[in-house]
Amino acid sequence: CVVEFSTTTDLDAEQCAASYTTQTYTRSQLATLNDDDDDTTAVASGRYMVTHVGACGACSSLHDLAVYMTVGSDLQRQATLCGAEALRGQGDDQPGRDCFRTTLGFSSGCAEIWLANTVQTRTLCLLPCAEFLIAEQSSNEAEYPCALHPCLECDEENAGPLFKAFAGRTRRNSGLLSSILRACSEMQFLTIYNPCDVLSV
Numbered sequence: 001c002v003v004e005f006s007t008t009t010d011l012d013a014e015q016c017a018a019s020y021t022t023q024t025y026t027r028s029q030l031a032t033l034n035d036d037d038d039d040t041t042a043v044a045s046g047r048y049m050v051t052h053v054g055a056c057g058a059c060s061s062l063h064d065l066a067v068y069m070t071v072g073s074d075l076q077r078q079a080t081l082c083g084a085e086a087l088r089g090q091g092d093d094q095p096g097r098d099c100f101r102t103t104l105g106f107s108s109g110c111a112e113i114w115l116a117n118t119v120q121t122r123t124l125c126l127l128p129c130a131e132f133l134i135a136e137q138s139s140n141e142a143e144y145p146c147a148l149h150p151c152l153e154c155d156e157e158n159a160g161p162l163f164k165a166f167a168g169r170t171r172r173n174s175g176l177l178s179s180i181l182r183a184c185s186e187m188q189f190l191t192i193y194n195p196c197d198v199l200s201v
């Protein structure tokens with residue numbers, strides 16, 4: 001998934017930065033590119049930035065990239081808290097939805113897929129995840145090869161495929177680290193640029 005930056009803008013650098021950090025930046029367009037020569041040339045031209053590997057989805061916007069980067073390695077914990085809000089709703093997921101949208105700051109589409117992931121994990125992984133949350137256990141085993149906690153493994157197997165298919169962006173395919181230890185082979189290594197820097201060139 002790439003973002004194409006507009007080559008003309010009426011924003012100066014300060015306005016652009018303010019617009020970007022408040023997630024109202026709209027002078028870009030997302031596109032899923034193929035591996036053919038035309039798309040490779042388009043990225044090399046500097047008008048496009050690879051924002052994550054794979055097709056674009058509900059979390060592919062620069063807005064959501066900013067949330068992922070701002071919340072950083074604390075995203076798992078924050079998402080867990082939003083999931084707990086959904087659970088407190090006793091059948092009404094609105095408190096969880098509000099948490100993902102307002103507290104974390106995700107776009108509405110991205111908040112929905114994060115909420116759906118939480119509900120799926122709650123439904124299919126309740127026992128290992130209750131233990132994980134109540135005892136505040138580590139995401140990975142301490143001994144090599146640092147296997148995922150059974151809660152995260154259950155989430156990965158049962159909710160992960162749906163999340164990846166609809167979200168587009170994950171931390172791994174965006175080159176962003178998290179509190180969960182992953183093999184280097186699972187990570188994409190990308191250079192993420194501030195769109196205001198690109199537009200001011």
